[in-house]
Amino acid sequence: MEPTIRLFDEDSEIVQFEAVVLSCEEDGEYYRVVLNQTAFFPEGGGQGSDIGTLGDIAVEKVIEEDQVIYHLTREAIWEGETVSGLVDWKNRFETMQQHTGEHIVSGIVHDRFGYNNVGFHLSHDYTTMDYDGPLNQQQIDKIEQLANEAVAKDIPVKAWYPSPEELEEIDYRSKKEIEGAVRIVKIPGYDICACCAPHVKRTGQIGLIRIKSWMHYKGGVRLTLLCGFRALADYRALSGAVGRICTLLSAKQENAAEAVERIYQEGLQSRQENGLLKQEILHHAAAALPAGDNVCFFHPYLDGKNMHRIFNELIEDHAGLCGCFAGSDEEGYRYVLGSKTADARKAGAAMNEALHGNGGGSAQMVQGKLACTRQEIEDYFGKL
Numbered sequence: 001m002e003p004t005i006r007l008f009d010e011d012s013e014i015v016q017f018e019a020v021v022l023s024c025e026e027d028g029e030y031y032r033v034v035l036n037q038t039a040f041f042p043e044g045g046g047q048g049s050d051i052g053t054l055g056d057i058a059v060e061k062v063i064e065e066d067q068v069i070y071h072l073t074r075e076a077i078w079e080g081e082t083v084s085g086l087v088d089w090k091n092r093f094e095t096m097q098q099h100t101g102e103h104i105v106s107g108i109v110h111d112r113f114g115y116n117n118v119g120f121h122l123s124h125d126y127t128t129m130d131y132d133g134p135l136n137q138q139q140i141d142k143i144e145q146l147a148n149e150a151v152a153k154d155i156p157v158k159a160w161y162p163s164p165e166e167l168e169e170i171d172y173r174s175k176k177e178i179e180g181a182v183r184i185v186k187i188p189g190y191d192i193c194a195c196c197a198p199h200v201k202r203t204g205q206i207g208l209i210r211i212k213s214w215m216h217y218k219g220g221v222r223l224t225l226l227c228g229f230r231a232l233a234d235y236r237a238l239s240g241a242v243g244r245i246c247t248l249l250s251a252k253q254e255n256a257a258e259a260v261e262r263i264y265q266e267g268l269q270s271r272q273e274n275g276l277l278k279q280e281i282l283h284h285a286a287a288a289l290p291a292g293d294n295v296c297f298f299h300p301y302l303d304g305k306n307m308h309r310i311f312n313e314l315i316e317d318h319a320g321l322c323g324c325f326a327g328s329d330e331e332g333y334r335y336v337l338g339s340k341t342a343d344a345r346k347a348g349a350a351m352n353e354a355l356h357g358n359g360g361g362s363a364q365m366v367q368g369k370l371a372c373t374r375q376e377i378e379d380y381f382g383k384l
Contacts, residue, residue: 001022001023001034001068002036002068003067003068004034004035004036004037004038004064004067004068004069005036005037005038006037006038006069007037007038007039008038008039008040008041008050008198009159009161009183009196012092012096012159012198012199012200012201013201014039014087015039015052015086015087015088015089015092016039016084016085016086016087017037017038017039017084017085018082018083018084018085019035019036019037019038019082019083019085020035020036020080020081020082020083021033021034021035021077021078021079021080021081021082021083022034022035022036022079023079024076024077024078024079026076027072029074030060030061030072030073030074031072031073031074031075031076031077032070032071032072033054033059033070033071033072033073033077034068034069034070034071035054035069035071035083035085038062038069038071038085039085039087040052040059040062040069040071040085040087041062041092041197041198042062042063042064042069042070043061043062043063043064044064044196045120045195045196045197046119046120046121046122047095047099047120047122047197048095048122048123048124049061049062049063050062050087050088050091050092050095051087051088051091052085052086052087052088053085053086054071054073054077054083054084054085055077055083055084057073057074057075057077058073058074059071059072059073059085060072060073060074091124092198093200093205093228094228094229094230095122095197095198096197096198096199096200096205097200097205097206097207097227097228097229097230098122098127098225098226098227098228098230099122099127099195099197099198099199100157100187100199100200100203100205100206100227101127101147101151101206101209101225101227101228102117102120102122102127102129102225102227103185103187103190103191103193103195103199104147104150104151104187104190104191104203104206104209105129105143105144105147105209105211105223105225106129106131106173106191106193107173107187107190107191107192107193108143108146108147108150108190108191109131109135109143110173110191111190112143113131113133113135113139114133115131115132115133115220116131116132116173117129117130117131117173118130118131118132118220119222125230126212126224126225126226126230127224127225127226127227128222128223128224128225129222129223129225130217130218130220130221130222131220131221131222131223132219132220133219133220133221134216134219134220134221135214135221135223137214140211140214140223143211144209144210144211147209148208148209150187150189150190150203151203151204151206151207151208151209152204153203153204154202154203154204155187155188155189155190155202155203156188156201156202157185157186157187157199157200157201157202157203158184158185158186158187158188159183159184159185159186159195159199160183160184161181161182161183161184162182162184167182167184170184170192171192172184172192172193172194173191173192173193173194174193174194178194182194183195183196185199187203205228206227206228207227207228207229207231207232208227208228208231208232208235209225209227209231210225210226210227210231210234210235211223211224211225212224212225212226212234239253242256245259245260246259249263275305278301278306279306279309281299281301282299282301282302282306282310283310283313285297285299286310286313286314286317287313287317289314289317289318292318292320293318293319293320293321294318294320294321294322294381294384295314295318295320295321295322295323295381296322296323296324296325296377296378296381297310297314297322297323297324297325298325298326298374299326302324302325302326303326304326304334307324307326307334307336308336310324311323311324311336311338311365315338315339315340319339319340319341320339320341320342320384321337321338321339321342321347321381321384322337322338322339323335323336323337323338323351323377323381324336324337325370325374325377327369329373329374332369332370332371332372333369333370333372333374333377334367334368334369335357335359335367335368335369335370336365336366336367337351337365337366337367338361338364338365338366339364340364343363344361344362344363344364344365344366345360345361345362345363345366347366348360348361348366348368351370351380352368352370354380355370355371355372355376355377355380356370356371356372357369357370357371357372
């Protein structure tokens with residue numbers, strides 16, 4: 001089959017077109033529709049495809065195989081029919097904003113630090129770029145500043161297929177080896193890169209470039225990028241969240257961080273005081289246990305932080321087998337078990353066998369979990 005004519009190469013703003021249906025073949029849940037020409041960009045290179053319609057039939061995905069572009073639809077279209085195609089402009093333009101913004105950022109990173117873009121993913125929510133070298137926050141802030149200066153300059157974005165002779169003279173970035181014709185995208189002063197995707201025509205159309213976050217990744221760094229309307233939506237979401245926080249804390253937005261820090265410190269102090277109160281309550285509850293050699297202790301405040309402390313208090317006051325149990329009849333009980341006079345490993349093995357448990361430890365103390373009820377544990381200790 002002849003290669004599909006790629007209208008998006010000629011003009012990234014073409015969204016309406018007419019084309020002849022060359023074939024329509026059923027493929028699982030989809031039909032694969034081939035046109036003689038298309039403005040739909042197929043997925044590839046980390047970027048998803050355009051979406052839109054052919055007539056009144058939705059195009060859900062677009063792929064390319066051997067230079068033939070396939071439009072995936074849920075309904076068949078007659079071969080030989082002339083159809084009107086319509087690309088979803090909102091999705092196309094937002095995608096172009098992200099991708100052109102990525103070119104600017106990657107060009108700056110390459111120029112200033114010599115790093116290559118070794119990973120790229122453009123989803124419907126965000127864009128990530130992986131670079132093969134480290135960056136710190138100060139450097140990333142500078143990159144973001146320079147990228148937005150490129151937007152403010154409203155530089156023309158040029159995309160073309162140079163001749164083989166011309167290509168030999170161009171020093172361009174490329175994420176992979178390319179066979180056949182190479183399409184070059186150039187943003188003068190910032191980037192020149194091999195790329196097959198549609199881009200905005202001027203950098204001013206990108207709008208705000210925001211590096212939302214970053215992380216160390218495979219010896220380099222991964223940046224998460226938002227551009228244009230996506231950056232605006234993110235700003236609105238963050239501003240709304242800060243506004244709600246400030247309303248709850250009766251603080252001005254510019255004082256939000258200080259207000260949250262104050263509440264955090266107050267909460268930390270309250271948790272510490274609460275912990276001390278729980279320890280005191282547990283201490284008194286353990287001290288109030290009836291005299292006897294063997295004891296089992298339950299309390300709703302028991303948890304991993306204080307079970308061992310209470311257990312140590314119990315074995316000082318009771319000569320026999322002592323156990324602390326935390327949990328519920330539905331989820332089972334975690335335990336710490338031991339004695340100053342008996343072998344805790346033997347006692348623990350016997351209890352595990354009787355009460356469907358597992359665990360282990362030393363001769364002085366064992367720990368584990370039981371799959372039984374509180375009553376069964378108390379009955380077991382009552383027979384010791």
